[in-house]
Amino acid sequence: MRIRSVRMYRLRLPLVRPFRTSFGTSTAREALVLRIETDDAIGWAECAADPEPLYSEEFLDSASIVITDHLLPRLLAAGDTLTAADVARTLAPVSGHPMAKHVLETAVLDAELRAAGVSFAHRLGAVRPHVRAGVSVGIAESIPVLLDEVGAAVEQGYPRIKLKIEPGWDVEPVRAVREAFGDIDLQVDANAAYDGRDIEHLARLDAFDLVLIEQPFAENDLLTHAAATRRWATPVCLDESIRDVTTARTALHLGACSIINIKPARVGGYLHAVAVHDLAVAQGVPVWCGGMLETGIGRAGNVALAALAGFTLPGDVSASQRYYAEDITEPFVLRDGGLDVPSGPGLGVEVDPSVVAHWSVETRELIGSRR
Ligand code: NPQ
Ligand code: MG
Numbered sequence: 001m002r003i004r005s006v007r008m009y010r011l012r013l014p015l016v017r018p019f020r021t022s023f024g025t026s027t028a029r030e031a032l033v034l035r036i037e038t039d040d041a042i043g044w045a046e047c048a049a050d051p052e053p054l055y056s057e058e059f060l061d062s063a064s065i066v067i068t069d070h071l072l073p074r075l076l077a078a079g080d081t082l083t084a085a086d087v088a089r090t091l092a093p094v095s096g097h098p099m100a101k102h103v104l105e106t107a108v109l110d111a112e113l114r115a116a117g118v119s120f121a122h123r124l125g126a127v128r129p130h131v132r133a134g135v136s137v138g139i140a141e142s143i144p145v146l147l148d149e150v151g152a153a154v155e156q157g158y159p160r161i162k163l164k165i166e167p168g169w170d171v172e173p174v175r176a177v178r179e180a181f182g183d184i185d186l187q188v189d190a191n192a193a194y195d196g197r198d199i200e201h202l203a204r205l206d207a208f209d210l211v212l213i214e215q216p217f218a219e220n221d222l223l224t225h226a227a228a229t230r231r232w233a234t235p236v237c238l239d240e241s242i243r244d245v246t247t248a249r250t251a252l253h254l255g256a257c258s259i260i261n262i263k264p265a266r267v268g269g270y271l272h273a274v275a276v277h278d279l280a281v282a283q284g285v286p287v288w289c290g291g292m293l294e295t296g297i298g299r300a301g302n303v304a305l306a307a308l309a310g311f312t313l314p315g316d317v318s319a320s321q322r323y324y325a326e327d328i329t330e331p332f333v334l335r336d337g338g339l340d341v342p343s344g345p346g347l348g349v350e351v352d353p354s355v356v357a358h359w360s361v362e363t364r365e366l367i368g369s370r371r
Contacts, residue, residue: 240266270305303341
């Protein structure tokens with residue numbers, strides 16, 4: 001495809017409630033949104049990176065520089081026969097930066113699929129029209145506040161609740177939620193806040209019949225995750241550690257997890273995400289789709305991915321209104337404990353240019369329509 005123009009917006013979308021994790025508190029989502037125009041269609045994608053390198057080493061300004069100075073020039077140099085399937089190989093000489101690569105591949109894929117009239121769900125291999133949705137509940141200021149938030153989510157019909165934990169906020173909040181809400185599907189996510197000295201402390205969570213514990217230890221500490229997998233009854237799930245198919249294969253070989261959280265942004269795009277899914281399915285490992293507080297653009301792709309056969313656990317794919325009063329696409333709405341998978345061409349959602357303009361703090365034309 002011939003890329004005629006590339007525009008990058010930096011958005012600042014207020015969150016309807018602050019979101020606190022072990023690595024910080026967010027009151028707004030800042031995102032890069034990319035719009036590429038080809039001869040046949042317009043493609044959209046968003047970058048999941050945050051302003052600060054806290055979840056992983058990427059951040060918005062690093063993504064912006066890598067895209068403009070190192071990735072986009074390579075895509076343009078590849079010429080007009082470039083397809084979405086070629087993007088990863090074309091960008092592979094650049095080391096790392098999966099979130100920056102993800103946004104370019106996704107925009108090209110969206111344009112390609114919109115032009116062909118094919119949905120993301122169909123292209124990725126989805127097998128269901130509706131996916132179950134979970135919520136991720138941030139660290140609260142007190143147990144009663146936490147119980148209020150969990151209660152509201154249960155009331156709305158979410159079939160699975162995930163609690164963010166950190167040292168000092170783990171066994172007691174889990175106990176309180178279990179006691180208040182009984183037999184709900186409950187899991188926890190530590191975002192790497194613990195280390196090997198905490199294995200015995202976290203073994204106390206075995207008493208609460210959790211679905212899983214997500215990323216208790218550092219991203220590169222597969223051996224401690226393997227030790228915990230042997231020690232705990234609670235299944236260990238990896239998020240930050242799984243950067244590609246290779247780390248997934250290594251983690252499974254070491255017994256460092258029994259469940260994988262797949263985030264397209266973290267593994268460098270939807271096509272890599274499908275490859276991690278396929279590996280997990282081949283090894284009988286359940287997967288679920290993680291989230292990065294995406295706008296409707298990223299949410300649409302994630303919902304399509306979550307519709308693949310191996311995604312047997314509910315994902316962090318909540319309704320838009322859980323995060324945003326006003327989204328940049330039509331909102332995703334909770335129905336029967338889940339979301340409908342878009343079936344229209346490409347991502348299957350329409351971006352509202354006036355809403356994008358309203359929340360943009362910066363707009364840059366990376367290449368014009370001069371070619
Ligand atoms: C996780 N996501 O599974 C991530 C953490 C995360 C839904 O829990 C801005 C602020 C962006 C906080 C992206 C969920 C973020 C963020 C991801 C937290 O680990
Ligand atoms: Mg996580």
